[in-house]
Amino acid sequence: MIQNIVESVRKIIPGAGGEAAPVIPVVRLAGLIGKASRFQSGLSLATMAGPLKKAFAIKSAPAVALIIDSPGGSPVQSHLIFKRIRALAEEKEKPVLVFVEDVCASGGYMIACAGDEIIVDEASILGSIGVVSAGFGFPEAIKKLGVERRIYTAGESKAILDPFQPEKKADVKRLKAVQEDIHEMFIDLVKERRGEVLRDNPEIFSGLFWAGKSAVSLGLADRIGDLRSVVEEKFGKKARIKVIGGARAPFPRRLFGLGAPFGEALVGAVTGELEERALRSRFGL
Numbered sequence: 001m002i003q004n005i006v007e008s009v010r011k012i013i014p015g016a017g018g019e020a021a022p023v024i025p026v027v028r029l030a031g032l033i034g035k036a037s038r039f040q041s042g043l044s045l046a047t048m049a050g051p052l053k054k055a056f057a058i059k060s061a062p063a064v065a066l067i068i069d070s071p072g073g074s075p076v077q078s079h080l081i082f083k084r085i086r087a088l089a090e091e092k093e094k095p096v097l098v099f100v101e102d103v104c105a106s107g108g109y110m111i112a113c114a115g116d117e118i119i120v121d122e123a124s125i126l127g128s129i130g131v132v133s134a135g136f137g138f139p140e141a142i143k144k145l146g147v148e149r150r151i152y153t154a155g156e157s158k159a160i161l162d163p164f165q166p167e168k169k170a171d172v173k174r175l176k177a178v179q180e181d182i183h184e185m186f187i188d189l190v191k192e193r194r195g196e197v198l199r200d201n202p203e204i205f206s207g208l209f210w211a212g213k214s215a216v217s218l219g220l221a222d223r224i225g226d227l228r229s230v231v232e233e234k235f236g237k238k239a240r241i242k243v244i245g246g247a248r249a250p251f252p253r254r255l256f257g258l259g260a261p262f263g264e265a266l267v268g269a270v271t272g273e274l275e276e277r278a279l280r281s282r283f284g285l
Contacts, residue, residue, distance in 0.1 A: 034074025072106025
């Protein structure tokens with residue numbers, strides 16, 4: 001009689017009277033890295049520390065899942081987020097599953113390397129392991145406009161790579177040296193995390209990028225799949241997905257809900273949207 005009651009309750013309330021259905025916390029990391037402001041969302045340690053802490057704090061969770069959709073951005077914030085994820089994973093002794101959506105490139109891929117397993121869609125874009133710095137030079141333009149550039153510094157290199165002055169070979173050499181240091185750190189990180197499955201192919205670290213299947217064959221990712229199917233496969237069909245953290249605010253809310261002048265908010269929001277779109281366009285998205 002008691003057993004029949006227990007079985008009936010189990011059918012009505014999942015996990016009641018027995019082992020609870022596993023809960024898989026999911027944290028979404030989407031957008032430019034390091035570009036958070038009053039008017040545009042962005043990924044940084046400051047914005048992601050809270051959701052990550054909440055996800056790993058769920059004691060009963062057998063794993064933590066991350067959804068990544070980012071074309072990259074700040075290497076510093078990418079590295080800080082990567083280190084925080086690994087620190088929490090080791091402290092709480094939980095495996096990390098990374099699911100890639102549209103793009104996981106540059107700093108986005110650095111964060112993805114925090115995962116113990118990287119799962120992609122066949123059309124996902126991964127890679128771009130490199131460092132880039134881009135800008136414009138206007139010295140001839142200001143001459144034609146009759147504008148005189150005046151700049152005063154304490155320190156002979158304080159105005160290095162000023163866009164309104166002629167480019168200097170020594171300045172470019174200095175910038176490239178900094179880029180090489182960051183690139184070397186990125187390469188070492190990828191090799192440390194993916195070394196056992198990574199193919200011996202120099203193009204992997206050239207800044208190139210690949211679609212899902214090719215990324216798997218190169219060892220940049222582990223398998224093709226999606227969040228729901230992989231969670232059911234690993235933890236059973238009763239496993240529940242619990243999204244941690246709020247979704248990105250809709251465009252109008254970002255304009256009117258911050259108590260800022262409309263024009264200022266509009267410029268900030270539109271600039272952020274255009275910058276992210278420009279980055280994504282590099283990957284055909």
